[in-house]
Amino acid sequence: MLAPEQETRPAVRPFLAITKQFAAGTATPRDFLDACLVEFANREKDVGAFVTFDIEGARAAADASTARWKAGKPASPIDGMPMGIKDIIETADMPTEMGSPLFAGWRSEKDAACVSALRQAGAVILGKTVTTEFAATQPRGTRNPHNLEHTPGGSSSGSAAAVGCGMASAALGTQVIASTIRPASYCGCYGYKPSVNALNREGCHDYQSQSCTGVIAATLEDTWQVAFEIVTRVGGDAGTPGLIGPATCPAPTRPKRLAFLETAGWAIAEPAAKALMQETLQRLKQNGVAVSTRHDDAAIDAVETAIADAHPLSNRINGFETRWFLRGAYQRDPEKLSSFMRERLVESEALTLADYRATLAERARIRALYGNLAGGFDGCLALAAGGPAPRGIASSGNAPSAVPSSLLGVPALSLPLFEIDGMPLGLQIIGFFNEDARAFALAGWLRDHLGRAGH
């Protein structure tokens, strides 16, 4: 059932489409920014998407972009794009507070690699978006623009909230568990967590081995373009090839065969979400796309079994990788760490290097198992979350639907195609390692052929 368009709803602000007008001289990046600033003025006091907002800097950047478009020399296709930067990511001209009072006002004195790339590409950096404490669990007050009583998700809370109501066209997020896919799903944006290492993380304080810097944006094309403009300038993590794919969003490609992954999220998903997912699978079959599940395919069943513990496995890996940092934070001032973080520190102090190595080996085994699906399927589908954003802002929601792609190190996309009771929910695509472009091609086809569905 298609959801009716409602004008009063928060709306995303697509960017690439408008640049034709920039080129033709019928609109300017400065005009476009001003529209974002109106939205910011109207909604930020309620939504709380930003920690730092640099109106003057943004205007100056938009004016410079306007001049480049007028001269017919935009720095890139995203020249003039208003963007937010998750406050776990370093910016030379603004503090990077990491969602923690321990880093209030702290300055890196440099841009992260991805921010450096975006500036070079002409993006207009609006400010720093709210992150949960150290990009983990503890929320920092941001509200969902679709309903202020609901969480925007986390940890990239402010990035998704800002994009979800058009304060920005796109924003950077990061993800080690569910931190890009979940808030994108909750806020009605496109969300993209790339293959692990595909976008340079230097200067993003989310350095765990399965962490990724990701993109939240208004459209699929905007999402790809932001990622491409980063990788072409600063690569992936040092020593890796970085995101592989074309200079513009891969063309929609009809899939032949898809795998549906329940993930551990299925057991706790809301009935309406499950119904939407099942209707989608039916419609795909009616469209001639073969869809397999754990109930009819042994390889998928093996993957489902292997990823059932994706969350605790991820927590163990993340725990060993971050405990030295948390210990130092605790020693500086235990009162400035959330009780959640203090508990995580206690748990992870018990781990040994041998435990860690064993968990890495288990992760490698699961990744190889998942890789077996790449030959037989064009991609996997799953819910991006177990339902729309839950009520309340003390929790950023559940993670089990989103965590498998983190553990697997593979690309994931949340497409804002579902809606339940007026709140958005994402259809998730889980792709294959370093085949991010293939996931985008599939996403484009699904968007074009499924459209939006609601209950």
Added chain:
Amino acid sequence: MLAPEQETRPAVRPFLAITKQFAAGTATPRDFLDACLVEFANREKDVGAFVTFDIEGARAAADASTARWKAGKPASPIDGMPMGIKDIIETADMPTEMGSPLFAGWRSEKDAACVSALRQAGAVILGKTVTTEFAATQPRGTRNPHNLEHTPGGSSSGSAAAVGCGMASAALGTQVIASTIRPASYCGCYGYKPSVNALNREGCHDYQSQSCTGVIAATLEDTWQVAFEIVTRVGGDAGTPGLIGPATCPAPTRPKRLAFLETAGWAIAEPAAKALMQETLQRLKQNGVAVSTRHDDAAIDAVETAIADAHPLSNRINGFETRWFLRGAYQRDPEKLSSFMRERLVESEALTLADYRATLAERARIRALYGNLAGGFDGCLALAAGGPAPRGIASSGNAPSAVPSSLLGVPALSLPLFEIDGMPLGLQIIGFFNEDARAFALAGWLRDHLGRAGH
């Protein structure tokens, strides 16, 4: 020819040997620190090894260590070890200035992973040691304790100078080209550059894909122990197994067959250095160790050919990986970047992502070629540098002997076994990926059976 011991020469300060006295109560970490402080008082004004020196903090840490040893509960075998931390590595209680006026007084507000581990192991952090600008080329005034008119090498200049004259028992360095092996060679210390990723680099601002955090120390056993105490607490780089090996320095093991690598350094090495190396190879043969070279082994010759361009290849990789950072530094204040760095920035701006990927592929090819030697040889030998530290402190010396292990991502050790005209020179061991323990076992045997040789 054995070099006579001269009491007036700078002497390193071994640590593990003295801990028997700590355990017996006949000496204390505080006494040991005080001896370092005397050396510091006598020599630092000339040598200039430290950027920041925290006497009170060191005394407090040594007193706490003394109490632990008295209670029979040292935190680790290196509890009480006086150490320097290269000023490219973050410390919560001191600035991290990176050898650049752009970061004068800059504070990370956290310890790097390796520093966190060392504190937990009870090490006494004396201060931050001088690094060349951003751990690259431009020296920052440190002098060689063996002769103040000569360079200590770089980029870990202060770490090697401090250990070389016993201000500290050990210090952390980093290396992406020659920055640990070369200064260790010049200053008469043991130097260890591990397998790439083997020691956690988080918080060490040397993040290039072939960068490593390394150890410079008074003895081989001290060197291993420092590395082990780091890895057992914080692992290697996130997602990797980290340094593999026993809880104490691997026992000396007689090699059967060694490969001698000329490297690109041989062509510019001093005659006296080449003579020492050749005598060493002769003595090994007399000891029944088979030694092969490019002139009698095709696999070695293939490696020599492949690593001939190790330095320019490394520069290309490093250039792509750091140009965004250098560009940001330039934009902040071009006058605060050395002319060397400005030139490097211009050169690397011309690189494309495709160039970078091609260079990574070439590096992978060379690494595989080198890996072929692991089955046939117990390790490789080379000069650690083309001669002792050259006169003058405006340059940190030549790199071609030390750079191959960086490109190859394999462990390297500099053993202070050679001497020319009263100045130290290292014998280099180049090992195999993740077989660092094997390189230490070989190093111990060479030290025990070759002794020191001089011209």
